[in-house]
Amino acid sequence: MTKYTCFLSLILIIFTTFSCKAQEKKYGTTNKKAIKNYEEGKSYYDIRKNDLAELSLLLAIKNDPNFAEAELLLAYVYTENNNPEKAIEHYQKSININPNLFPEAHASLGLLQIDMGKYAEAKKNLENYLTYTDSPLMMKPYAVKALKDCEFSINALKNPVPFEPINLGKGVNTELPEYFPALSADNKYLLFTRRLIDKSTYSGFNEDFFVSKFDGHNWMEAQPLKGINSQNNEGAPTISPNGQFLIFTSCEDPYEAYGQGRTGYGSCDLFYAYNIGGKWTSPKNLNNPINTMHWETQPSFSSDGKTLYFVRGLKTRGGIKNQDIYSSELSEAGTWSVPQKLSDVVNTDGREESVFIHPDGKTLYFSSDGHPGMGGLDIFMTQKDESGSWSTPVNMGFPINTFNDENSLLVDAEGSFAYFASDREGGFGNLDLYKFKMPENLKPNMVTYLIGKVYDAETREVLPARFELIDLKTGKVAIQSYADEVTGSYLVCLPVNQDYALNVSHEGYLFHSENFTLTGGTVTQPFEKNVGMKKIKVGESVVLKNVFFETAKFDLKDKSRVELDKLTSFLEKNPKMAIELSGHTDNVGDKKMNQVLSENRAKAVFDYLVNKGIKAERLSTKGYGDTMPIADNGIEEGRAENRRTEFKVVTN
Secondary structure (H helix, E strand, O other): OOOOHHHHHHHHHHHHHHHHHHOOOOOOOOOHHHHHHHHHHHHHHHOOOHHHHHHHHHHHHHHOOOOHHHHHHHHHHHHHOOOHHHHHHHHHHHHHHOOOOOOHHHHHHHHHHHHOOOHHHHHHHHHHHOOOOOOOOOOHHHHHHHHHHHHHHHHHHHOOOOOOOEEOOOOOOOOOOEEEEEEOOOOOEEEEEEEEEOOOOOOOEEEEEEEEEEOOOOEOOOEEOOOOOOOOOOEEEEEOOOOOEEEEEEOOOHHHHHOOOOOOOOOEEEEEEEEEOOEEOOOEEOOOOOOOOOEEEEEEEOOOOOEEEEEEEEEEOOEEEEEEEEEEEEOOOOOEOOOEEOOOOOOOOOOEEEEEEOOOOOEEEEEEOOOOOOOOOEEEEEEEOOOOOEOOOEEOOOOOOOOOOOOOOEEOOOOOEEEEEEOOOOOOOOOEEEEEEOOHHHOOOOEEEEEEEEEEOOOOOEOOOEEEEEEOOOOOEEEEEEOOOOOOEEEEEEEOOOEEEEEEEOOOEOOEEEEEEOOOOOOOOOEEOOEEEOEOOOOOEEEOOOOOEOOOOOOEOHHHHHHHHHHHHHHHHOOOOEEEEEEEOOOOOOHHHHHHHHHHHHHHHHHHHHHOOOOHHHEEEEEOOOOOOOOOOOOHHHHHHHOEEEEEEEEO
């Protein structure tokens, strides 16, 4: 049922008021049999015996084909019975007989016509409705909003966007419904929800997760997700880019599903689980402040490992109301911030759902019936700027959006294809999963991904180290995550053409520093960086690859703060450690000047750390000039490596 049909309750209240007034005056007929049939139908309708009401009203119309009140009430019976074609027919007949009988009928007809994709007819009826300025137009706000939808839709039909959906094939789709897809960053791992029928009774169903792997040509036969599926329903999953962290919705009793000894907070809660060495941990409730007594569902976890987007609806006696998109930030301590609603630029008075944050961290896709669209839930795109503000949502256009409800959209990391669920003709039956090429104007920012392993540099033992990638331009953490504790592997998505600092840390080890610019990488040809970490021992050293100076000067560049703040934090966590700070140059220029420059650069780092609260007696400095090269000074790449700042452990 689409959004305008959902105004039924309001329409019926209005009609009840009209009916009471109608009884105070003469009907538009003098046919006594017709009046008797009408009043019988009204009595049946009042107690919601709609089948009997329909029969009585059809008899009334048979006895007087020009009985406008009977036509109108019959239209409301069909509206309530979710038979919009019949409802439209009898609204129109009532209006043709007496257009002034009940002005709200024009609005009711127009709204139903939008639900059926009849935009030109709907526009005409809504405009007629708004001409009744002498009457209190109770549906005026809906009519004004609906007119905007009509105008948008008529234009959208004239300007369709490219759209050629491709079924994902028999490895994924069956005669059962498949929906809510989630995809790993490398496009090799598809997770989705399948609704299973209870074959013992053929009456109930159970929603479970299934996983399909891509073999390079086709999606392989999907398998149940072991360790997560239960006897209850699981749905609407989101997975981290590396496929190791899962958040999903459960609307069942968690005690029955997972044996945790507690119930959920509300009608639907969000749960999470980790994949460690190929096995999933037992799902756990995300708890407060994410989950409340209300309805939390349809999560989307950003690739930076910090931000969770989800839909919250307020639980009322009348059902779930005020569905909006919220976000929450994950702190370094592992706690979630109090969720905040996205701005009114995104959220509306209508219904928002099916939120998806692209791995670029800035492009958000979601469904809404509150923004101008085709009538039901349409899919929109919005992007976040540097200040954190969202752009005005863009409707993805026709035929991606139609007069039906559209949702469950995700876009791959490369931004080339979108995936969605549809029950269109030609599928395997019911809802199937499809993909289509993204129109250029709707694509997100291009991202690639970084893969590798973290291990002990001496023993080669894998380490579940924590790593951060920091945007050197903004100083903000672009990604934070952990390597797999069994395999030591990691995978993270990153926007291309930006400078990043990589910082890897693990208890008992010196932190690892890297600097690189992601240019030219693609999802099919990712970047690879294996990290060997050194244990904290006297004499071990670390090159601070993200400490930068002006050419031939010892003035620290602003983007050096990221690295030096990490060094400050490292020293604070190891309060007994003393280090030597050393400066190094290449062999270009005067040796004496290089010596002085290296000493001054080491001193600049010393001053920064002292100003941050590190005691001076824990720090010493030394300039080595060009006497300790680590690369070939005969080439520019080698000279660049030799121009460096290091720290060495003196005492621990």
